[in-house]
Amino acid sequence: MAEPRGRWCVPCLASLEILQELCREEKLTCAVLGIDKINLQEYEVEYLCGYKKEKGQEYYLVKWKGWPESTNTWEPRRNLRCIGLVKQFRDDHSKFLAKVKAAKRLKLNNCADYKSTVAEYIVMKSKQRLALKRWEEELNRKKNHQGKILVENEVDFEPPPMDFHYINQYKPSLGINLNSDALVGCECLNCLEGKCCPEEAGAQFAYNAQRQLRIAPGKPIFECNSCCSCGPQCPNRVVQKGTQYDLCIFRTSNGRGWGIKTLQKIKKNCFVMEYVGEVITSEEAERRGKFYDSKGITYLFDLDYVEDEYTVDAARFGNISHFVNHSCDPNLQVYNVFIDSLDTRFPRIALFSTRSIKPGEELTFDYQMKGSGDVSITETSEVNSSPKRQRRIECKCGSISCRGYMN
Template sequence: MGEYPVVTWNSYSHAQRRLPPKYRLAKDLPHELQDRVNALPQSYRDSPQAAALFEAMMDEAMDDELEAPPISIINEVTDEGAPPWEFVYTNQMWYGEGVPPPDIKNLVSCGCVGRCDPKAKTCGCAKRQHHHLKQYIDNGTIPKDWKGVYDGKGCLQWFGVPIFECNDFCGCDEDCPNRVVQRGRRYAVSIKRTESKGWGVFNGPKRIPKGSFIGTYAGELLTVEESDHRGTLYNKFGRTYLFDIDFHHIGADEATYSVDAYHAGNNHSCDPNCEINACYINEANIEKPLLTVFTKREVEPFEELSFSYMGNIDDDAAKNAKANNDAVYAECHCGSANCLGVLFS
């Protein structure tokens, strides 16, 4: 009688790595439900049923964060039943034309059993993280005795540095401390209509600690050439959610890729409580991180969640933005004490 082959995690993961990577194409972004609702009378779109349908749509889309609390729609300001129906809730990147698929063949993975130790010299993921943090350790931003980018509660300890999480081909458990983003959001949030800034994302009833993962700035992953083309059009009618992937650690003079989150977005603040950080999971290409949102300070119950659309700008940059003729620059209504008076609309 023939013997059955012995299957180990290493043999299984190696076989999976040889298969084509799974990813989503921007041309397949769902729109049937949105088209149907937009064809209905305004009276329906302003009804409570529309808000319930919108919530159900988001809940169904959260197939990659099954334990995340549901997202609620709240409007105590206008008669709108829900945000505009061009919105597609997603935590995924949708690859545009000309963007190569995820590079999993060159992806570094660990063979750890159980939970990874960030100080272990045998953990491939820890070594990759340490390699990319060396410059921050050398300049004193991160202490030499660092114990992982996350603390024991899964909170990010340093901002402005790349995050390298364990991936689908690693041998460690799903509760490994180096798997935070991929486990999804833990805190309840709502999409709420504001008086002067349209729809925004707000915290739920619990205080959120500093360094907590909130979500992904997701959308269409574009070549920078396509992004520039869209940006020219967006600037003229005053709305853009383009985010060039040009983090310092990538080292390139110009971005290669950009994310267009036209169909979704948090509100801006000149004094934001959230920050976007580059995170790598199932991608070896350093130019294609996930854009992950973490709280940069403690967030109070029901406080609005925001980040800066303008990046780190000063008063002179704000004055130049105000003088620009493009409609994409608008008056800021964030209400913070240090408001610069302008933002990308």
């Protein structure tokens, strides 16, 4: 029997703007895209891509939102009400000049060459900025935590990663069952004082009243779960609430790719983010590891709290932690966390601050899991071992204690 109409759909790889352009080019209306007979001829400035001055009057070349580039027009400055876009155009122009002076390699034979080159630069930056903005909006739609995610690239023309899918929790690969059902919970009136989940598991209560860590690295964290009598304000519910800070994915300037920086102050011993990805077997991790090594990258993290059966791979599926870089002097430390599931084969990986972190500071952790100062741990401790790395990869962290290699 045929399926009812409307049951089938195919995901489109084109962006909303491109589809709007196609509609206006073909003079078609589409309710889903917001194109109707009224706004079919509507014009909104998307970005400015050229500048000229004629008879003392300034003109800007305008790319209209939802319209193909063939419809770009020169508009006098007095007709434009997009003050922010004009400022952005001028900023891009200034940055281009700075790059030219710094490189001292770009030879411009005449005025036309210069105008063509700077226009190309500004258009590329404008398109990249729009792509990053769309990606930023997508990430914020998909995340389930309080903190916002921002994206910026002031270094090069690198676009958003094409083959990365944002997830909020472990994604089990075929044949792996992640049982997350809690079987028992506490009945505390005050979990800081009662016989709570950590004590029942033979562990120490991990947090103080301000929800900051009070246990040493290598010790497991047992949080209250869905069966517990305590409410959402319980001080033993921290990792499960997700990232509370506004974080920014930014392009590093020293060849380390994307990185993460905080936009807010983070106090010492506070939960920052969780490391999630696809859960695979260690055998599959070995196979993927060889491919990642050949590319000089890896996102493999062993789940070896007790046994070494499974690995988290955040290469294609992950959250914001996918972009956290390595440092030999990190400001984040890894802890194993158990909440609803007490299966020791599948601990959740949480990253906590090892010191006070200032706004704008990059967030890093040591891929060999060696902290700094009083939180140093050994490779034989109970925490997760380092991500799988076979080929020696040069370290570019720039810290005084840099070992020269990430593995």
